[in-house]
Amino acid sequence: MVEFFQQMINGISLGSIYALIALGYTMVYGIIRLINFAHGDIYMVGAFIGFFATTVLKLPFFPAFLMAMAGCAVLGMIIERIAYKPLRHAPTITLLITAIGVSFLLEYGMIWAMTPQPRAYPNLLPTYQFNFSGLIVSVQQLFILVVALVLMVLLHVLVQYTKAGKAMRAVSYDKEAAALMGINVDSVISYTFALGSALAGAAGLLVGVYYNRIDPLMGIMPGLKAFVAAVLGGIGIVPGAMVGGLLMGVAEALVSAFLSSTYRDAVAFAILIIILLIKPAGLLGKKTQEKV
Amino acid sequence: MALLSTESLSMTFGGLRAVSNLSLQLEMNDLQGLIGPNGAGKTTVFNMLSGMIKPTTGKVIFDGEDITNLPAHQITQRGMARTFQNIRLFGSLTVLENVKIAFHRHVTYSFMQALLQLNIAHHEENITRSAMDLLDVLGLADRAHHQANNLSYGEQRLVEIARAMATQPKLLLLDEPAAGMNPHETEQLMNLIGKIRRDFDLSVLLIEHDMNLVMGICERITVLDYGMTIAEGSPEQVRANPRVIEAYLGEEVV
Structure with missing residues (x-):
């Protein structure tokens, strides 16, 4: 029983990272109907920005954290401006392929710049562990959980209660009608990319701290899993991404503990297949028909 | 002219x-x-x-x-504001939210302000009041908190007019x-x-x-x-x- 709860805790802290990445997928999808496959690589860049902030600039955790978020926000906006904006009226598949191209560019650009060698992440947080009668919770896990929760609450407030959030929801509903309400659609899209990418950057740094190891291709697998998480919760739905991310993390932890860790990656895709078969709109999604 | x-x-x-x-x-x-x-x-x-x-x-x-x-x-x-022949409300939002969105043009906010939401409560209150006034003029005040999709066709047209009016x-x-x-x-x-x-x-x-x-x-x-x-x-x-x-x-x- 202790083992089960232990795995739940591990799963939730991993899952909150997936949730942070999944939020970016889902927000971008919600607003321009694009699965931004470069999103996992933005997360990787966030981890590297954090790495440089702490090793080269010798910054402590929080400044480094903010820098990773800000750096990724800018990167997300630049990618949108250069790669996606010119394709605003192109077919979806063109955008999708462009996103894969951007993904490769970031991955191999980073390998070119940094070599493919994994790097050891500095220890930014205390490594102390709490022991609750056999249940071990590390400070890092708590930290990840708290930071992820705070970010998610902030995002929720932003989307639900601010003018910018309302503009985002209006744009995701009907771009043209939103423009005719005086909303600058281009800047709302840009803002959405900035937000989503900042969350990915935060996740990147947290993972670096958690696993102590980063490399230029580290974004591929978490990127795909976060995508599955977004689909699981219902793509385009912000709370869905949070729920999906947590479920994915827990499923992965439980499977690797009680079945075999060989299946830890497979479980993500099994979930994807099952959800597409049973409830393609996702757990929180409503059945909709694509408008023609 | x-x-x-x-x-x-x-x-x-x-x-x-x-x-x-x-x-x-x-x-x-x-x-x-x-x-x-x-x-x-x-x-x-x-x-x-x-x-x-x-x-x-x-x-x-x-x-x-x-x-x-x-x-x-x-x-x-x-x-210049317009309505649509085939209604294009933000259907999943409430009537009030639809109108409030259109008040955007009067509230300039910077990226940072939006992020930090300086004096958000004050702004929101003003916008809500103006939006309610408009809905009142169009006889839609009692529909303010209904989801736009659930209104009758005629009412939805009025909401479109209210939303257009909100851009002043x-x-x-x-x-x-x-x-x-x-x-x-x-x-x-x-x-x-x-x-x-x-x-x-x-x-x-x-x-x-x-x-x-x-x-x-x-x-x-x-x-x-x-x-x-x-x-x-x-x-x-x-x-x-x-x-x-x-x-x-x-x-x-x-």
Whole structure:
């Protein structure tokens, strides 16, 4: 029983990272109907920005954290401006392929710049562990959980209660009608990319701290899993991404503990297949028909 | 000076001339009608005026400024608002939220302000109050917290008007506001359009199929057929014009 709860805790802290990445997928999808496959690589860049902030600039955790978020926000906006904006009226598949191209560019650009060698992440947080009668919770896990929760609450407030959030929801509903309400659609899209990418950057740094190891291709697998998480919760739905991310993390932890860790990656895709078969709109999604 | 004028405005879709050489003049405080049979190009005119599509040739002058190539949101910010023939509300939001979104143009916020939400509560309160006032004028106050999708067709049209009004326009473009309304609702709408024009001191350009509505409230009417202007003038002049009768009204109407 202790083992089960232990795995739940591990799963939730991993899952909150997936949730942070999944939020970016889902927000971008919600607003321009694009699965931004470069999103996992933005997360990787966030981890590297954090790495440089702490090793080269010798910054402590929080400044480094903010820098990773800000750096990724800018990167997300630049990618949108250069790669996606010119394709605003192109077919979806063109955008999708462009996103894969951007993904490769970031991955191999980073390998070119940094070599493919994994790097050891500095220890930014205390490594102390709490022991609750056999249940071990590390400070890092708590930290990840708290930071992820705070970010998610902030995002929720932003989307639900601010003018910018309302503009985002209006744009995701009907771009043209939103423009005719005086909303600058281009800047709302840009803002959405900035937000989503900042969350990915935060996740990147947290993972670096958690696993102590980063490399230029580290974004591929978490990127795909976060995508599955977004689909699981219902793509385009912000709370869905949070729920999906947590479920994915827990499923992965439980499977690797009680079945075999060989299946830890497979479980993500099994979930994807099952959800597409049973409830393609996702757990929180409503059945909709694509408008023609 | 005219509030809105177009100079030989044309729109071609492939080989089809949807609108050719349109010259509209709309003075301050005018209530003008734009009529014509189905496919005459009326909605295309609205799309060009509001910046949703760019005209193939010609110019749109609004309030003394050439707005032909401005993006839609900037045209809205300069004081032109429109409604849609096929209702395009933000259906999953409430009526109040729909209207509040349109108040965006009066609240300038920077990226950081939005992020930090400086004095958010104060702003929100003001916007909510103005939005409720507008809904009150349109008789929708009791619907404020309903989801827009759940309203009747006629009510949704009114919400579209409220939403357009919230951008505080000088010129309101109404695309078939009476479509789907019963005669009673249409009559109320006529009164309402007259009332908001007076109370808010604005000009209205109206596309409409309902002849009673157009003839009843418009001071000037422009008639389009196959993208060409075939008649222009007062309701009486238009009604008597043989080309209009032939193209549009049909003999039994006259």
